[in-house]
Amino acid sequence: MPELPEVEAVRRVLARRVVGRWVREASVRRRDVVRGPTAPEAMLVASRIAAVQRRGKELCLCGQSIEGDVGFAGCVCIHLGMSGSLIWSPANATGEATDPHVHVVWTLDDGSRLTFRDPRRFGGVWLFRDTAQRDALRWSRRGPDALTVRPDRLAAALSATRRPLKAALLEQKLLAGLGNIYADELLHRCRLHPLTPGNRLSSQQVRAMVEAMRRLLRDAVRAGGSTLRDGGYRGGEGAAGAYQSRHAVYGRAGQPCRTCRTLLRAIAVGGRTTVYCPTCQGRHAPA
DNA sequence: ACCCGCACCTGTAAGC
DNA sequence: TGCTTACAGGTGCGGG
Numbered sequence: 001m002p003e004l005p006e007v008e009a010v011r012r013v014l015a016r017r018v019v020g021r022w023v024r025e026a027s028v029r030r031r032d033v034v035r036g037p038t039a040p041e042a043m044l045v046a047s048r049i050a051a052v053q054r055r056g057k058e059l060c061l062c063g064q065s066i067e068g069d070v071g072f073a074g075c076v077c078i079h080l081g082m083s084g085s086l087i088w089s090p091a092n093a094t095g096e097a098t099d100p101h102v103h104v105v106w107t108l109d110d111g112s113r114l115t116f117r118d119p120r121r122f123g124g125v126w127l128f129r130d131t132a133q134r135d136a137l138r139w140s141r142r143g144p145d146a147l148t149v150r151p152d153r154l155a156a157a158l159s160a161t162r163r164p165l166k167a168a169l170l171e172q173k174l175l176a177g178l179g180n181i182y183a184d185e186l187l188h189r190c191r192l193h194p195l196t197p198g199n200r201l202s203s204q205q206v207r208a209m210v211e212a213m214r215r216l217l218r219d220a221v222r223a224g225g226s227t228l229r230d231g232g233y234r235g236g237e238g239a240a241g242a243y244q245s246r247h248a249v250y251g252r253a254g255q256p257c258r259t260c261r262t263l264l265r266a267i268a269v270g271g272r273t274t275v276y277c278p279t280c281q282g283r284h285a286p287a
Numbered sequence: 288a289c290c291c292g293c294a295c296c297t298g299t300a301a302g303c
Numbered sequence: 304t305g306c307t308t309a310c311a312g313g314t315g316c317g318g319g
Contacts, residue, residue: 057312079313081313228311229311232311
């Protein structure tokens with residue numbers, strides 16, 4: 001569920017609430033959600049959390065031992081998958097001690113807690129010795145972050161594929177951060193048909209897409225991301241997002257386009273439901 | 288080298 | 304009401 005805006009909204013909350021704190025205790029209730037080259041014992045216990053970083057849809061708690069560099073005393077990468085949440089709660093909060101979907105709980109030096117919960121378990125936790133090992137084994141296999149990608153880099157990647165734009169934009173090793181919601185929203189803002197082959201965009205169109213993407217993602221982060229009908233996504237302190245009410249196409253198949261009133265259409269692209277406006281987003285020319 | 292389809296899980300909502 | 308089915312924000316794998 002969480003895409004870049006939701007994950008970034010969580011990151012900002014955690015940057016405020018957990019950076020600078022020491023980890024007193026880490027409780028792993030389900031060992032199989034924790035992976036990586038480092039043993040689950042090294043979950044930043046007795047380390048200071050020096051930074052909370054993000055690449056695409058993944059977060060990383062970077063530890064720092066006494067006198068150590070940022071990220072030296074362990075890196076905890078957390079992916080929320082479809083149904084995950086990572087929520088900070090203050091010391092006096094009453095926790096769900098018996099919730100079977102809570103897999104990891106960190107207790108900090110002030111008694112506050114960080115709780116990783118993920119019913120579907122498509123997400124998980126990956127442990128690394130340091131940021132260099134994290135980058136070598138994991139983050140380097142992803143493309144540039146969607147908030148900071150440079151147009152020439154995206155243009156080069158898109159020009160190398162004939163896949164439909166919708167499918168290409170979901171490919172995390174091409175571009176990290178977009179998911180099903182924001183890929184559809186972006187294509188609508190750019191007036192591009194989701195089936196347009198990637199290599200048919202001009203460099204000008206890619207430049208416009210990068211600008212539209214930045215605006216879209218920033219708007220969504222500012223609104224706290226999207227919380228859908230099932231209420232699965234929660235921000236870093238448990239609050240719902242507000243961006244869902246501003247979706248132009250996602251989840252609106254059969255309803256009128258907010259720009260031209262044409263009824264929005266749903267198709268499947270790469271196995272994912274894709275909603276677009278047949279008028280605003282035209283017909284893609286045959287390849 | 289690419290690209291597609293499916294499996295991985297659980298919860299929810301719609302359909303009969 | 305209750306059972307069954309389809310679908311959901313993501314990723315990684317095998318096979319064509």
